[in-house]
Amino acid sequence: MDAVQGTLDELGTPLSDVTFVVFDLETTGGSPAEHTITEIGAVKVRAGEVLGEFSTLVDPGGPIPPFISVLTGITDAMVMAAPRIEAVLPSFLEFIRGATLVAHNAGFDTRFVKAACAAHGYPPPPNPVVDTVDLARRVLTRDEISNAKLSTLARFFRSPVEPCHRALQDARATVDVLHGLIERAGSFQVHTLEELKSFVRAPTPEQQRKRHLAESVPHAPGVYLFEDERGEVLYIGKSTNLRNRVRSYFTASETRPRIREMIGIAERVRHIVCATALEAEVRELRLIGGAKPRYNRRSRFPEKVVWLKLTAEAFPRLSIVREVRDDDATYLGPFSSTRLADDARTALHEAVPLRQCTQPVGPRTRRAACVLHEMGRCGAPCEGKETPDEYARHVERARRAMTLDASPVFSAVSARMERLSAEQRYEEASVDRDRLASFVRAAARMQRLGAITRIPQLVAASPAFDGGWDIHVIRYGRLAAAGVMPRGAHPKPFVASLTAVAEAVIPGPGPVHAASAEETECILRWLESPGVRLVEIDGEWCLPAHGAARHKARIDLAYRTQDMRR
Template identity: 55%
Template sequence: MTTPAQASFDDLGTPLSDLTYCVVDLETTGGAETDRITEIGAVKVRGGEVVGEFQTLVNPRTHIPPLIAVLTGITSSMVAAAPTLREVLPAFLAFAHGTVVVAHNAPFDTGFLRRACEGLGYPYPRWPVLDTAALARVILLRDEVPNCKLGTLARHFRTTVTPNHRALTDAQATVDVLHGLMERVGNLGVHTLEDLQEFSRQVSPQRRSRRTWAAGLPETAGVYLFVAEQPATADGEAQRHVLYVGKSKNLRARVRTYFTASEKRRRMDEMVRVATGVETIVCDTQLQADVLELRLIAAHAPRYNRRSKFPDRQTWVKITTDVFPRLSIVGAVKEDGATYFGPFARRQAAEDVVLAVYDGFPLRQCTTRLSPTRPTNACALAAMGRCCAPCDGSVGREEYAVLVEQVRAALCTDARPAVSAVSARLTRLVGEHRYEEAETIRRRLDTLGRTARRFHRVSSLAACPEIVAARREGAGWDIHVIRHGRLASSGVAGAYDVPQAVARSTVATAETVRPAPAPLPAAGIEETERIADWLEQPGVRIMHIEGEWAWPLHAVLDHETLVQHALGGQAAPQPALAG
């Protein structure tokens, strides 16, 4: 990958010499729960020169412990006539406005300031913050200083004042410590605020040095790939491994974050160390980038991608095609004439749906192949009323087929009968205060409702041979062609383009897509769901559709509706042979 000879100003960040720093120190009463501010001291510095100072005692409206009074020299009588924090805080916020706040052990001081703003109704300023203690821990070696206390660092850098636990004096000493630390890191290539913040958070030099990889990347939507290339051996060719695939609206900005302290994932730190470069693919639209990311992850199975690493690993509930059909949990959809419901990301969810069906319908649960002409002995479930016992001839083939059709309808068309079938049992459990058992049934119904929504989102798009849709983005339009649930083509109509003309050319160059076995889409499940997310956004216009993009009216019930139907009772018909 080629990089420009000189980085742009965006890459350089904010030069340290151009910033104004407000070095602050607080003194407090020292109580664990009632700790309050007794003094604020601050020094405003720019270009190495002091441009202002701020110092005031603060009346904490509480007693100052003797130990704190000895340590700081601030007594209760000294602060009795001092202004309160409500009077002091606005002046300090004005003094520190537009600066970079610096403090020694900054979380202590900024934590007090944040709580003060919240307590007095002031918005807390989003100052950039530097912590001289954190910087010293990274910059200085143990044989230079035994610890990073302010007094120790003041002696090491020979500050002009000696810290004495008074706010202004300690802030003045911290100014000299800050300048001393900046001198040390200047030789390490740290020249901007962003560099210094990263340095204080212990971003490794190796990782930080690779930020030049982002310098030449486009600031557009697309997909990025971290790759590791191994040199060619004597008996083979060079090998290229894709380590990680991601997407972004701004490739350059997103890739740059991997080399800064904003990226905190350990595996990403390891990935950056292993990688030898970054490759990018520019996309016309954000949806195209989303889809391409999923396809590349499926193709390369990158070791550092946790989500979507195995996009084809799905579970389905199948109504078999036996003489007496049953429910089966399977890992793939086949063209065998059976009915499939799903998909499920976890097998436990599929089992919950199967149990939800068994809760409401006396469908057989055994896996034995049954014959309509040779009855066998019934199992215990028949005696309990949980199975209609086709095995012993209690019901015939036609009568059992009616039950199977009701199960099929409950899964694929109308979920209300499944809820109605367990409403009496659920009401009884609640009345008997058997809440754990009732919650189990409710969870199963909830899983059924959530899966039905996913099933219809996917299968309805899979059934449409073609959808051409557009959505306004800025001054133009993003246009997509979807065929059988797969993104076949993308285009962008600019501010001066005719969207219909762009749509026609996008359709003409779209990929030819063959349908998959129903209810599968012609793409991965996640890809079709991303497409559904985009189509369901406000402002999407359907320009052309072939087929019907629709769901059955009562196929999906949300959680509240499920509970209402189950406990409130409703007029949906009860299934035949319900036990």
């Protein structure tokens, strides 16, 4: 048999011969349908050598939201004289012609480029695309990096360029990250562009070898537990179809380094079938909180939350505590860390001049006031300059901001942010943004949770796949029972039987007292999903008319943009 010599084309394009254009965009938001580009930065490289750079601000044709200005440092004044995207786009398309595009979280940037092309009559760029996020997750382990953010990778590969949410600066940092990742990929025998693209999605040998672990898992809703040879739980998950979900861990679609590492250790998959998808989700949370598997990153320590407490005393103050007590105090939370609670406390202090000292203060206390009094941020009740009745007005404003209307805090901190931004003190403004976000998110979350945890019993139903109904009994925000009512069955006897066997739940103090906040939020998401119907309710289910949710929507938009970029 004659030997056949392969052609150079079959060997692929060596990475040293590939021209990469590493690019980054800044935008007014996260959706190309609603937002536009404000800056483009790109670096053309080949074989480690920089061949050229492209950088321009872009006039978005409208105001830049304040939260975006704080994030990027790009203001309306900076883009006032900049060209519009229709003037910039031809030059950018020429710059990337024939190159392989590289971006960090490339889906975000390429969506905006394609949207701009479609809006101005250009075909979408045919360039191959490499995403440094996907590549990093393939070649780096969780012991090396805690996440795949650009700033994290830039530090890991010791880039001299620090990402700062400006397009050219971030593109330059991504160049260093790309070169570090390509060097790592070489140890996996990846030397061509074609090998690089297929390598990112290829399953590992361990994934291929352990596909049999999914064979005994049924097609049903429930919870699955990956265990090692000693029976230790490594990872817990849930799914509406256990078999399909578990099988996906052994395919190319599973690229998370920590999960691929876990699969290398796992020796069996145990499953628990549940009546409904909601029961599976709740059971997953409870099991994770109990077993604390090392490969689960979220929900492992529900008991470690903290609260911001408006104390019950003559001159109340804001204190960070780990326990909610039945003591007539007002609580805000839960927070996942003391830092977030402290951020929320600082935001509230910006709007309400509560005392910040920790010493007890009573009507007869007399001691010298601190510097906060001189700054106009405290009425000095410790010096007798403020009576309990006068101070009580501040306390009521704080309590109202925590439980009913966050507008005073939002307005006070936003005004400070705008002032700092106008002075180009963007780092300080971004700190205030994070503080405001911590307060508003906690207030909105607590108001949602408190609305349902006050209800002794709520029964709701949603359509099941087979024409029946998924029925859930919820008591004080905790899932007490779940069942599937068959098609054609009479609802009253079924609901009566389900409530009769449901878990007894004893209410406690605070807004979240019968279940973890995450469990109650799972229930709320299900209750708010399409098709769900209330069957019975004991009490009222309502939110404050001027609640924090309206402010949270604005804040979340800015942070979604940041998350998509990084």
